[in-house]
Amino acid sequence: MKLEETLFPNLKQLEVDFVIPRQVEDLPLCVDPFLLYKSRDPELRRLHDLVVRHFGAGVEAVKLGNIEEAERILDFPEVPEVGFGYGSKDKRGSGLGTILQKLLIDSLTMSPAIMARGVRHIEEMQLISPGIGPDRVGDIASNILKGYLIEYTQRQCAIHNIPVEQNVPLEHVFDPDDGVWQDGYFDLPRNPKDGKGVLLVPRRMVRQLPWINYENFAKTEFRAYLAAKTLTSRSRGIGSPSKTEVTSISRIQTSLIDSYVKQRERLAAEAQPFLPPIRDDSKATGEALLARLQQIPIGQAYATTYQRAVLDILTFVFCPDLIDGRLEERTIEGTERRDILFTNDSDDSFFDYVRQTHDALVMMFEAKNVSELTMAALNQSATYLGDRIGRLGFIVTRHSPGENVVRKQITIFNDSQPRKVLLVLTDSDLAELVKIRAADGAPTKWLQRHYRNFRTAVQ
Amino acid sequence: MPFSQQEKLNSASEALKCHRDLGACIDEAMRRHSEQTSQLTGLYEEVDKLTKGRSIVPTSDLLVELSNGLISDVKTLVFRDTYLDRLTTFVPAGDNPTYPEILITLRVLQQSLKRFETMLKPESAKHSSIVLELRAIVAALEIAQMEEEDTEDEVAEDTGDEEAEEVDESETQDDIENEDEEENDLEDADEDSQEYQVYVSKSSVRTRLGLESNLSSLLGSEDRKPYDRWFERLQGEYYFNFAMLYTSGLPNYEPPTAGITFVKPGK
Numbered sequence: 001m002k003l004e005e006t007l008f009p010n011l012k013q014l015e016v017d018f019v020i021p022r023q024v025e026d027l028p029l030c031v032d033p034f035l036l037y038k039s040r041d042p043e044l045r046r047l048h049d050l051v052v053r054h055f056g057a058g059v060e061a062v063k064l065g066n067i068e069e070a071e072r073i074l075d076f077p078e079v080p081e082v083g084f085g086y087g088s089k090d091k092r093g094s095g096l097g098t099i100l101q102k103l104l105i106d107s108l109t110m111s112p113a114i115m116a117r118g119v120r121h122i123e124e125m126q127l128i129s130p131g132i133g134p135d136r137v138g139d140i141a142s143n144i145l146k147g148y149l150i151e152y153t154q155r156q157c158a159i160h161n162i163p164v165e166q167n168v169p170l171e172h173v174f175d176p177d178d179g180v181w182q183d184g185y186f187d188l189p190r191n192p193k194d195g196k197g198v199l200l201v202p203r204r205m206v207r208q209l210p211w212i213n214y215e216n217f218a219k220t221e222f223r224a225y226l227a228a229k230t231l232t233s234r235s236r237g238i239g240s241p242s243k244t245e246v247t248s249i250s251r252i253q254t255s256l257i258d259s260y261v262k263q264r265e266r267l268a269a270e271a272q273p274f275l276p277p278i279r280d281d282s283k284a285t286g287e288a289l290l291a292r293l294q295q296i297p298i299g300q301a302y303a304t305t306y307q308r309a310v311l312d313i314l315t316f317v318f319c320p321d322l323i324d325g326r327l328e329e330r331t332i333e334g335t336e337r338r339d340i341l342f343t344n345d346s347d348d349s350f351f352d353y354v355r356q357t358h359d360a361l362v363m364m365f366e367a368k369n370v371s372e373l374t375m376a377a378l379n380q381s382a383t384y385l386g387d388r389i390g391r392l393g394f395i396v397t398r399h400s401p402g403e404n405v406v407r408k409q410i411t412i413f414n415d416s417q418p419r420k421v422l423l424v425l426t427d428s429d430l431a432e433l434v435k436i437r438a439a440d441g442a443p444t445k446w447l448q449r450h451y452r453n454f455r456t457a458v459q
Numbered sequence: 460m461p462f463s464q465q466e467k468l469n470s471a472s473e474a475l476k477c478h479r480d481l482g483a484c485i486d487e488a489m490r491r492h493s494e495q496t497s498q499l500t501g502l503y504e505e506v507d508k509l510t511k512g513r514s515i516v517p518t519s520d521l522l523v524e525l526s527n528g529l530i531s532d533v534k535t536l537v538f539r540d541t542y543l544d545r546l547t548t549f550v551p552a553g554d555n556p557t558y559p560e561i562l563i564t565l566r567v568l569q570q571s572l573k574r575f576e577t578m579l580k581p582e583s584a585k586h587s588s589i590v591l592e593l594r595a596i597v598a599a600l601e602i603a604q605m606e607e608e609d610t611e612d613e614v615a616e617d618t619g620d621e622e623a624e625e626v627d628e629s630e631t632q633d634d635i636e637n638e639d640e641e642e643n644d645l646e647d648a649d650e651d652s653q654e655y656q657v658y659v660s661k662s663s664v665r666t667r668l669g670l671e672s673n674l675s676s677l678l679g680s681e682d683r684k685p686y687d688r689w690f691e692r693l694q695g696e697y698y699f700n701f702a703m704l705y706t707s708g709l710p711n712y713e714p715p716t717a718g719i720t721f722v723k724p725g726k
Contacts, residue, residue: 451550452552455550
């Protein structure tokens with residue numbers, strides 16, 4: 001039975017920013033630190049720094065011969081609350097555990113070259129230690145990121161009205177300020193099957209295999225190395241080298257690791273998050289979202305409902321290009337206003353363009369559940385655009401705007417320096433985007449055309 | 460006494476000044492047209508070569524920038540061209556246009572510049588012709604002004620001089636009769652235009668035009684002169700037709716009021 005069928009009965013995978021874990025079985029996914037490394041979101045990059053710094057402290061302890069400290073730092077048990085893993089059928093996998101922890105320390109000890117060089121990506125440990133696989137990389141990251149995942153889970157639960165329980169115990173949470181592991185109690189959803197807390201993981205940081213992984217290394221950089229050394233399997237008359245053989249060489253020849261990592265960094269744009277196999281569900285999810293939208297009456301009384309629906313639709317359409325959709329409420333002159341903010345973490349050319357041109361690392365979508373968009377609403381939205389949330393914003397509303405609003409949009413553009421672009425998305429635009437997404441099309445291209453049409457009209 | 464046709468001279472001088480400004484505008488348009496055509500021809504040829512076999516390859520930022528620059532430039536030169544008006548600069552928004560898209564756009568620009576040239580050349584000739592007419596009118600009026608002032612001076616000098624003119628005894632009776640006939644012709648002419656007593660010959664106008672500036676190329680051949688219509692033949696000589704100036708008014712050049720033009724509409 002899937003977790004979403006019980007704990008999150010009203011949520012579908014494609015309309016939320018996080019991976020919905022299953023109740024019993026692990027999902028064959030892992031948290032890939034490389035997705036944090038390549039992210040445009042400063043918060044995610046900071047998390048990558050945290051992971052590398054933490055691991056680096058462990059390496060340093062090994063280097064200094066302080067094994068006890070190294071064992072304390074490099075202690076990465078499995079994180080069943082996340083529900084990711086490859087091997088075990090339930091959530092009680094082995095984690096790195098004591099044995100693998102020892103293996104990790106031994107591998108570092110046997111590789112003075114790595115200790116001298118330091119670790120730039122924790123995934124590199126797969127390349128020097130036969131016992132470290134992709135799931136272990138995910139475990140290391142999940143352990144260190146647990147504090148962030150707690151906050152993220154609480155935020156997503158608030159957005160999606162997911163019930164949480166108070167004081168759910170959680171072990172082994174890393175405190176970056178004090179550099180210690182701590183146990184604690186947190187407000188989290190609870191898995192009814194095993195009674196454990198649930199940690200939600202953003203889809204943006206999840207892959208089936210880490211971008212830097214042993215299989216890929218062996219097939220590319222290491223194979224080229226063997227070819228150069230005329231040590232191919234054909235010339236030696238034996239099969240491919242084992243992981244033990246490969247790691248024993250790469251532990252010494254760290255230039256192999258350097259070269260491989262550089263190559264993977266160059267191809268960073270191709271490193272995309274992976275979604276669980278739910279493609280068949282996209283049409284149904286899209287139809288359900290549109291039906292939900294159509295049922296919302298126009299008017300201030302339903303503003304929150306409309307805003308929620310818009311958030312889910314935009315997540316369905318644009319995630320993982322636009323991530324971490326969140327609601328921001330504020331009161332201005334007695335009027336309660338609600339914005340939807342997304343982080344633009346896309347590698348797509350259009351989103352990259354707006355990030356460069358309009359400083360649109362954050363993208364604002366303001367939901368207006370009104371029959372007619374007013375100039376005042378436009379003016380107010382335009383004032384929000386600026387250094388904090390960039391200079392590209394969207395007003396999402398029920399009907400197409402009048403000619404006066406279009407003229408106002410152009411005036412806002414012309415009168416601003418740097419230029420501000422405020423575009424309007426209507427219900428029918430959302431419907432079109434949903435249909436494109438449901439058919440596995442490219443909604444970003446639609447948005448690009450929409451933007452171009454406006455910029456052309458301004459000429 | 461002030462010059463009797465001072466008002467006309469002022470109007471003609473003002474009209475000439477306005478038309479000279481317009482002339483500068485036309486000259487500028489021709490210069491820019493020439494530059495843009497040159498740039499466009501070169502760019503089109505290169506893009507045409509690059510396009511072969513690259514139908515779906517996005518173009519470079521440089522090419523987009525050059526093309527957008529040309530679109531903007533042509534749009535500030537050519538006005539009221541329906542097909543050019545439909546053309547907009549590329550908004551790459553992350554994805555540059557393909558080579559064929561750029562090529563077609565450059566072709567549209569080429570066609571627009573050709574249409575512009577077809578309009579501009581005759582308009583320029585028309586404008587030059589009107590300017591020449593105005594110059595001739597101003598020259599005629601200025602000569603008239605000088606003659607009128609000279610006549611006033613002579614009248615002032617003659618007052619009190621009672622010495623009768625002596626008749627040249629060598630003149631025959633026939634000569635006297637002929638002179639009388641010619642005087643009668645001029646008197647007839649004067650009767651048609653009582654107010655216009657000054658006679659300004661075409662040759663004096665031509666001389667003045669030639670003197671005040673190097674207009675020999677603009678004055679045209681002996682057979683075709685744009686200002687000929689302003690002169691009428693009297694006694695075997697052409698004189699400026701002041702009456703026509705009062706009946707027809709000053710000639711005026713207007714840029715095209717429909718279709719492609721070189722003046723920004725509403726300006």
